[in-house]
Amino acid sequence: DGGITQSPKYLFRKEGQNVTLSCEQNLNHDAMYWYRQDPGQGLRLIYYSQIVNDFQKGDIAEGYSVSREKKESFPLTVTSAQKNPTAFYLCASSIAASDKAFFGQGTRLTVV
Amino acid sequence: GIQVEQSPPDLILQEGANSTLRCNFSDSVNNLQWFHQNPWGQLINLFYIPSGTKQNGRLSATTVATERYSLLYISSSQTTDSGVYFCAVEPGTYKYIFGTGTRLKVLA
Numbered sequence: 001d002g003g004i005t006q007s008p009k010y011l012f013r014k015e016g017q018n019v020t021l022s023c024e025q026n027l028n029h030d031a032m033y034w035y036r037q038d039p040g041q042g043l044r045l046i047y048y049s050q051i052v053n054d055f056q057k058g059d060i061a062e063g064y065s066v067s068r069e070k071k072e073s074f075p076l077t078v079t080s081a082q083k084n085p086t087a088f089y090l091c092a093s094s095i096a097a098s099d100k101a102f103f104g105q106g107t108r109l110t111v112v
Numbered sequence: 113g114i115q116v117e118q119s120p121p122d123l124i125l126q127e128g129a130n131s132t133l134r135c136n137f138s139d140s141v142n143n144l145q146w147f148h149q150n151p152w153g154q155l156i157n158l159f160y161i162p163s164g165t166k167q168n169g170r171l172s173a174t175t176v177a178t179e180r181y182s183l184l185y186i187s188s189s190q191t192t193d194s195g196v197y198f199c200a201v202e203p204g205t206y207k208y209i210f211g212t213g214t215r216l217k218v219l220a
Binding site: 031033035037041042043044045048050056058088090092097098099100101102103105106108 | 143147152155156157160200204206207208209210211212213
């Protein structure tokens with residue numbers, strides 16, 4: 001099936017550890033996005049990539065890093081510099097930037 | 113930056129009722145989408161509607177870009193319609209900005 005796969009679904013980490021969230025798509029989309037959602041809140045953009053080997057910061061990029069070495073993959077690393085990393089993380093993709101976006105099922109990260 | 117506000121913030125309906133959700137945005141946009149987030153967190157794309165009116169079954173949406181708002185209509189609501197509805201706008205910056213959401217609960 002075509003779609004966006006995020007893994008793992010649930011992730012627990014100790015404070016001070018870096019953690020990488022996976023996002024893979026087989027839709028042949030050029031653009032990919034990472035959003036963060038806190039309980040009862042809307043989605044905030046962390047990073048986005050319009051094309052392979054290129055990415056831009058979103059509204060809340062501090063404490064996060066990404067790479068886009070392959071068209072189908074856009075991993076997000078939550079570093080120890082992120083003050084409040086516990087959240088629900090959603091990855092999305094679209095054929096091109098600003099086109100119709102499709103979302104993965106999300107990763108719930110809990111840092112203890 | 114652009115502000116996106118949705119109303120009402122919370123809505124409780126009896127099964128079978130109709131409702132209208134509103135999305136206001138503070139600046140011109142190139143694109144607009146409506147999403148439904150189910151209780152498990154999955155975001156489902158409902159409409160891609162930068163302007164005009166579209167219908168899909170019991171749902172329809174209208175965007176009046178010149179007046180900076182969009183409406184999502186839900187008719188004959190069902191319990192499976194429960195969840196959070198988001199609108200997201202793209203103001204020409206190649207990234208979507210999400211609204212605050214409307215939390216809908218449909219009672220059987």
